[in-house]
Amino acid sequence: MWGLFKRRYPNNYDAVTSDAWMSEVVLKAPKMFYAARTDDAFLVALITSPPWLPDDYEVYVTVVCADHGKVWQTLPLLRSSVEWARRRRAVSWHFQSDTLNDIGPLMRRLGACVQKPRYKIDLTP
Numbered sequence: 001m002w003g004l005f006k007r008r009y010p011n012n013y014d015a016v017t018s019d020a021w022m023s024e025v026v027l028k029a030p031k032m033f034y035a036a037r038t039d040d041a042f043l044v045a046l047i048t049s050p051p052w053l054p055d056d057y058e059v060y061v062t063v064v065c066a067d068h069g070k071v072w073q074t075l076p077l078l079r080s081s082v083e084w085a086r087r088r089r090a091v092s093w094h095f096q097s098d099t100l101n102d103i104g105p106l107m108r109r110l111g112a113c114v115q116k117p118r119y120k121i122d123l124t125p
Helices: 002-008 015-026 071-088 104-110
Strands: 033-037 041-048 057-068 092-094
Touching: 002 015, 002 057, 015 033, 033 071, 041 071, 041 104, 057 071, 071 092
Parallel strands: 057 092
Antiparallel strands: 033 041, 041 057
C-alpha cells in the first residue's frame, strides 16, 4: 500500500497515519470494513447504518487506488465489495470520486447509477 500510495499521491501521502489507520482501525474491525487488494490496486469499504434505520446497512467505498495504467484491476475489487455488501445484507452500495479520473466506465460495468445531488463546502484557505 505504501509504494502505491506514494506513486499516486507523491505530494501529500502520510505513510505513518495511513499505516496506523489500516492496522489499528480497518484490519481490527472486519465486520465494519472490507479490505481487498491485487498486485497493483487496493480497496477499503465501510459498512454503516443511519441511527434512525439501524437495520438498513449501507456500504461506502472509502478508498480505492490503482497504479498508473492498472485502473482495470479495481473492477474485481469493486465487484467483490458489492458482493460483500450483499452478504452483509446492505440496502445500498456507494462510491464517489474526487479525482480528475472519469470513473463512469467502471461504474457502468458494475451497474451503478449516478447519485445526485451532491454538495461540498471547501474549507481550505
